[in-house]
Amino acid sequence: MSCCGFSCVVYTLGVILGLVLLKKVVGFIYAHFIYKNSTNYRGKNVLITGATSGIGEGFAHEFSRRGANVIVVARNEEKGQNLKNTLETKYKNQVSIAIVDFEKASREEIKQALLNVVGNNKVDVLVNNVGINNTNNSPFPFTEQPESDFDKLIKVNLHSVLSVTRAIMPIMNERGTILNLSSYTAQYPTPLMTVYAATKSFINAFSLALKYEAPKMEVYGLSPMWVKSDMTMVRRATLMKPEATVYARSCVDIIGCPFGVSYGLTSAYWPHDLVVSLLALVPESFLMKQMKGFLSGLMKKMQKKAEEKKQ
Numbered sequence: 001m002s003c004c005g006f007s008c009v010v011y012t013l014g015v016i017l018g019l020v021l022l023k024k025v026v027g028f029i030y031a032h033f034i035y036k037n038s039t040n041y042r043g044k045n046v047l048i049t050g051a052t053s054g055i056g057e058g059f060a061h062e063f064s065r066r067g068a069n070v071i072v073v074a075r076n077e078e079k080g081q082n083l084k085n086t087l088e089t090k091y092k093n094q095v096s097i098a099i100v101d102f103e104k105a106s107r108e109e110i111k112q113a114l115l116n117v118v119g120n121n122k123v124d125v126l127v128n129n130v131g132i133n134n135t136n137n138s139p140f141p142f143t144e145q146p147e148s149d150f151d152k153l154i155k156v157n158l159h160s161v162l163s164v165t166r167a168i169m170p171i172m173n174e175r176g177t178i179l180n181l182s183s184y185t186a187q188y189p190t191p192l193m194t195v196y197a198a199t200k201s202f203i204n205a206f207s208l209a210l211k212y213e214a215p216k217m218e219v220y221g222l223s224p225m226w227v228k229s230d231m232t233m234v235r236r237a238t239l240m241k242p243e244a245t246v247y248a249r250s251c252v253d254i255i256g257c258p259f260g261v262s263y264g265l266t267s268a269y270w271p272h273d274l275v276v277s278l279l280a281l282v283p284e285s286f287l288m289k290q291m292k293g294f295l296s297g298l299m300k301k302m303q304k305k306a307e308e309k310k311q
């Protein structure tokens with residue numbers, strides 16, 4: 001190849017790389033700072049699993065604020081009733097409750113519990129939010145993790161999503177929206193959170209495939225980093241660890257965004273998406289080593305606390 005030929009190739013590759021980067025940057029700015037979902041949710045029906053705390057409760061407030069009728073799926077009747085009272089008093093919307101314990105219920109029991117409450121109505125938005133972490137929310141080496149965790153994680157994080165979606169999708173508005181709560185651990189599988197991360201990868205694969213099966217619908221696999229909740233044990237919200245209501249608002253705002261949300265997989269909260277994009281530049285082995293070190297430290301701290309509590 002002549003010298004000119006070589007520099008032409010380098011130049012062309014540079015231009016292509018530049019255009020790819022530009023598309024990413026423009027997409028990021030558009031999705032997070034320019035686009036705002038302007039759907040009128042007044043009178044629409046939104047079904048949310050795990051709605052009694054954390055991110056699910058954040059979604060319940062956000063959709064109620066936008067005028068939607070909310071179907072709260074809860075395992076604890078009293079918590080569900082308290083949330084219903086709070087939402088109806090604050091937003092004057094209609095709230096119903098379906099009681100389901102996803103760890104125990106069969107697919108048929110889940111279906112019956114939901115359909116009894118939804119009745120003949122169409123569902124416009126389904127939020128598959130329910131999810132749990134390891135026992136005590138603690139990291140574990142895979143071989144030391146209580147084996148009972150495997151069944152619980154599969155039942156609550158996977159079986160719930162399949163059963164609820166199968167029961168509700170046929171009675172959804174054909175232009176409805178499905179939001180599936182995944183996690184950044186799906187993109188960067190975290191050592192010592194191996195099983196949890198694997199359940200979240202399942203959610204992303206499921207969301208992605210479903211999106212193209214039902215092209216008129218909006219299907220998202222939402223992958224937050226940290227959000228203040230019981231699961232993360234974050235006590236004080238910061239920019240990187242927002243309040244659940246702030247996080248839920250970002251998610252609802254991004255629904256329908258035509259550009260900048262690749263395959264519907266996003267945190268939807270800009271600081272998280274920015275960090276995840278930058279992490280893609282870090283060598284994988286270095287990143288995983290840091291992640292393992294951090295989670296290993298957290299695990300030791302939690303074990304020490306548990307020991308002190310026992311004494």
Ligand SMILES: NC(=O)c1ccc[n+]([C@@H]2O[C@H](COP(=O)([O-])OP(=O)(O)OC[C@H]3O[C@@H](n4cnc5c(N)ncnc54)[C@H](OP(=O)(O)O)[C@@H]3O)[C@@H](O)[C@H]2O)c1
Pocket residue numbers: 049050051052053054055056074075076079100101102103104129130131132156181182183184223224225226227228229230231232
């Ligand atoms: N928070 C984060 O930083 C973060 C990060 C990545 C992904 N996520 C994902 O986001 C989702 C919500 O997480 P979160 O942090 O908001 O969790 P959370 O605060 O612990 O809330 C979990 C919700 O699920 C309900 N729930 C738990 N087990 C249940 C069961 N067996 N049957 C029925 N309901 C059950 C809880 O009910 P009770 O109120 O009765 O306990 C609660 O309403 C999860 O899928 C999680 O994996 C969260």
